[in-house]
Amino acid sequence: MDWVYDLFPKLHAAIEGWLRSILPPSIESAGVYIVMGVLSAFLLINVPLILVMVLIYMERRLLGRFQHRLGPNRVGWQGTLQVIADGIKLLTKEDIIPANVDRWVYNLAPVLFAIPVLLVFAVVPFGEEIYLTDLNIGILYIVALTATSTIFVFMAGWASNNKYSLIGAMRSVAQLISYEVPLVLSIVGVVLVVGSLSMREIVDKQSIPFILLQPLGFLVFIVAVSAELNRSPFDLLEAESELVTGYHIEYSGMKFGMFYLVEYIAGLAYSAVITTLFLGGWKGPILPQYVWFVAKVLLVFAVLIWIRATLPRVRIDQIMGFAWKFLFPLALINIFITALEVLLWPEGFPAWLVVVNLGVALGLLVVMQVLFRFPGATRHVVPQALVGRG
Amino acid sequence: MELGASIAFWILAATSVMSALAVILLRDVFRAALFLVLTFLAVAGLFVTLRADFLAAVQVLIYAGAIAILIIFAIMLTRNVQSGNPSNRLLGAVSFLSAILLAAIVYVALNTHWPQAKEAPLEATTGPLADFIFNKYVLPFELASVLLLAAIVGAIVLVKEK
Numbered sequence: 001m002d003w004v005y006d007l008f009p010k011l012h013a014a015i016e017g018w019l020r021s022i023l024p025p026s027i028e029s030a031g032v033y034i035v036m037g038v039l040s041a042f043l044l045i046n047v048p049l050i051l052v053m054v055l056i057y058m059e060r061r062l063l064g065r066f067q068h069r070l071g072p073n074r075v076g077w078q079g080t081l082q083v084i085a086d087g088i089k090l091l092t093k094e095d096i097i098p099a100n101v102d103r104w105v106y107n108l109a110p111v112l113f114a115i116p117v118l119l120v121f122a123v124v125p126f127g128e129e130i131y132l133t134d135l136n137i138g139i140l141y142i143v144a145l146t147a148t149s150t151i152f153v154f155m156a157g158w159a160s161n162n163k164y165s166l167i168g169a170m171r172s173v174a175q176l177i178s179y180e181v182p183l184v185l186s187i188v189g190v191v192l193v194v195g196s197l198s199m200r201e202i203v204d205k206q207s208i209p210f211i212l213l214q215p216l217g218f219l220v221f222i223v224a225v226s227a228e229l230n231r232s233p234f235d236l237l238e239a240e241s242e243l244v245t246g247y248h249i250e251y252s253g254m255k256f257g258m259f260y261l262v263e264y265i266a267g268l269a270y271s272a273v274i275t276t277l278f279l280g281g282w283k284g285p286i287l288p289q290y291v292w293f294v295a296k297v298l299l300v301f302a303v304l305i306w307i308r309a310t311l312p313r314v315r316i317d318q319i320m321g322f323a324w325k326f327l328f329p330l331a332l333i334n335i336f337i338t339a340l341e342v343l344l345w346p347e348g349f350p351a352w353l354v355v356v357n358l359g360v361a362l363g364l365l366v367v368m369q370v371l372f373r374f375p376g377a378t379r380h381v382v383p384q385a386l387v388g389r390g
Numbered sequence: 391m392e393l394g395a396s397i398a399f400w401i402l403a404a405t406s407v408m409s410a411l412a413v414i415l416l417r418d419v420f421r422a423a424l425f426l427v428l429t430f431l432a433v434a435g436l437f438v439t440l441r442a443d444f445l446a447a448v449q450v451l452i453y454a455g456a457i458a459i460l461i462i463f464a465i466m467l468t469r470n471v472q473s474g475n476p477s478n479r480l481l482g483a484v485s486f487l488s489a490i491l492l493a494a495i496v497y498v499a500l501n502t503h504w505p506q507a508k509e510a511p512l513e514a515t516t517g518p519l520a521d522f523i524f525n526k527y528v529l530p531f532e533l534a535s536v537l538l539l540a541a542i543v544g545a546i547v548l549v550k551e552k
Contacts, residue, residue: 105421136514137443144447147455151427154462158420170466173459180455197516 005288009129015039040132044121051294052264053083058298059264059305066309090257098161098250105159110251110258113152116145117262120269125200127282127289138199139191142273143184146228149266150176156259157247168246171316176228178323183224185331189217189338190277193349203281211278212354215361216334218278220327225270226307227323229263233311234319271300326372333364398439406432419471423461430454441511444519 003010016032023031057072057080064071072079097106123138125131135141150173157169191197193213194205211218227234248259275281275296284292314322337360341349409432412425430453437446465471478484512518523531 102418102420105424135443137447137516140444140447140451140516144451144455147451148427148431150459151424151454151462154459155424158462173463177456177459 006129007288008127008290012036044132045118048118048121048265048268049261051268051297052261054298055264055268055301056083058301062302062305063309066306087257090254093253095253095255100161101250102159102161105155106250107255109152109156109159110248110255110262112155113149114258114262114265116148116152117265117269119145121272123199124269124272125203125276125281126293128200130282130290131200134198134200136196136198139187139197139202139273139277142269143187146266146269147180153247156251160247160250162250165247165249168249172230172247174316175230175234175319175323178320179224179227179234179327182220182323182327182331183228185328185335186217186220186224187277188331189214189334192335192338192342199276199281203276203283206280206283208349208351208354209278209280209283213349213357214278214334214338215358216330216364217338218274219361219365220331220334221278222274222303222307223327224323225274226304227319229267229270229304231267231304232308233314235313267301267304268297271297271304274300322372326368330364330368395439399436402432402435402439405429406436419465419468420462423458423465426461427454427458430458442515444515 016036019032019035020028060082061071061073061079072082075081075085097103120142122132123135123141125134153172153176154169157165157172160166190202190210193210194202196202196205248256251259272293275293279296279300281296282289282293284296287295337357341353345353406429409425409428413422413429416422416425430449434446434449434454437443437449
C-alpha cells in the first residue's frame, strides 16, 4: 500500500523516465521540459474543474438540507450527474448577444475572468511534493491575482449596456475593494509568525494549525473571503430581488456558465488558501497527504455553504460599515498582538499561547460587538404589534 | 533559458508599448482604461523577467488591482462618456513637448554606460527590501506614510457632509 502515499511523485518520475527513453538526446531536455509543463498545466486546470463539480453538487444538496428540501436527486445516483446535465444544457443553449453591447469587451469578459482564479492553483501545495511551483512570494501572488478579478466583473457589467448589470458591477467593485483590506491584513498575522510568504513554508511551520494560534486572523479572513466570493450574506452585487442577477444579467448559454463556474473555482481556490494558511494544509495522520488536503478543502467549503444558508443578506451601507468599522480594526489589532508575540517568543510559541489567543479573540469579538452597530439598525427590535399601548 | 528570457522580454515590451499607445489613441475611454491595465500587467511581467518577483506582485496588486479600479470609477463619474475621448486644441504643442522628452530619454539611455551586475540576482527579494525600507530608509518611508495619511484625512474632510 506504500505506493498510495507517494503516488504523484512516482508518477512524475515514471513519465519523465519514459520520455527520456523515447526522445532523441538532441532535444531531450527541452522536450521533457515542454511535455511535463503542458501535462502539469493540463492537470492544474482540470483537477480543480473536477473538484468544482463536486463542490457544486455539495452546495446544492447541502442547501437543500438546510432549507428542508431535497435538492437535485434525479439525474444519476442521488443526483450526482446533475452538474454534467446542467453543463450540457448550458452548452446547447442559444448564445444571445444583445444589441448595443460593446462586443469585444462583452465577449472577452467571461474568458478573462477565469484566468486569475485558475492561476492561483500554481502555488497551492496539494502535498509535500505535489505542487507546480513554490514561489517565495506565494501568498502575495495569490492576493495580487485575485485583486484583478474586479476588473473583469466591471468589464462584464459595463459592456452589457444594462443599468442593472452596471449597478451590480459598481456594488461589486465597492465591496471587493473594501474587503480586500481586512483580507490582506488578516494574512499578515500568519506571515509574521512564519516569517515567509511561501505557501510550502507556511504549511511546514504549522506544528499547531494556525486556526488555533491565529483565531482572530482566521475569523476576519473567512468573513472577508465570503465577501470576496460574493456569497450570502454579502451577495449584494447579484441580489436577485433588487438587481435580477447583477453584472452577468445579459449573459446566456455557456458565457453565463463561465461566470457560474468561475465563482465556484474561486470558492475552491479560497478554500485551498484557507486550508493552507490556517488548517495545516496537507498535514494529517495515516491517510495520504493529498487526501487530507482535499478533505480539508471540502470541509472549509461546507462551512462557507453553512454561512450562506444561515445568514440573510445585508444592505450595502451595512456591508461597507462592517468591513471598515468591524473587520479592519480587528485585523489591525491582530497584527499588533501577533507582532508582540513574535518579539516575545522568537524561538517558537509555547502551547499555552493557544488558550490566551483564543481568549483574546473572544474578548475582542465581544467588545467589538458592543461597539459596532449596523447603520440604521436598532439594537433590540421589539415587534410593534406586541408592545402594549395601554 | 537565455533565449526564453529574451523572447519573454520582447513579447512583454511590445505588449506594453502597443497597449500604452492604445490608451492614448482609442476614442472609447473605457477600452483605453482596460488597455492601461494591460500595460500595468506587461510591466509586471518585465519585473518578473528581471527576477524582481515581489515588485511584480505589488505592481499587479496596486496598479492593476487598485489604481485601475479607481480610474474606472472616475470614468463612471464622468459626464458624456459616450462621446468618447475629445480631441484637444493643444495637440500640436503637446506632441512637440513629448517628442523633446522622448528624444532626451533616448539620448540618455543610449549614452549611459550600463554596468553589468557582478553578483547573481537575489533568490528572495522580500526580506532585503523590508530591511531597506524599515532600517536604512525608515524616515523617508514614514514621511511618505504621514503624507498619505494627511491626504486621506483631507479627502474625508472635503467630502464629508456638513
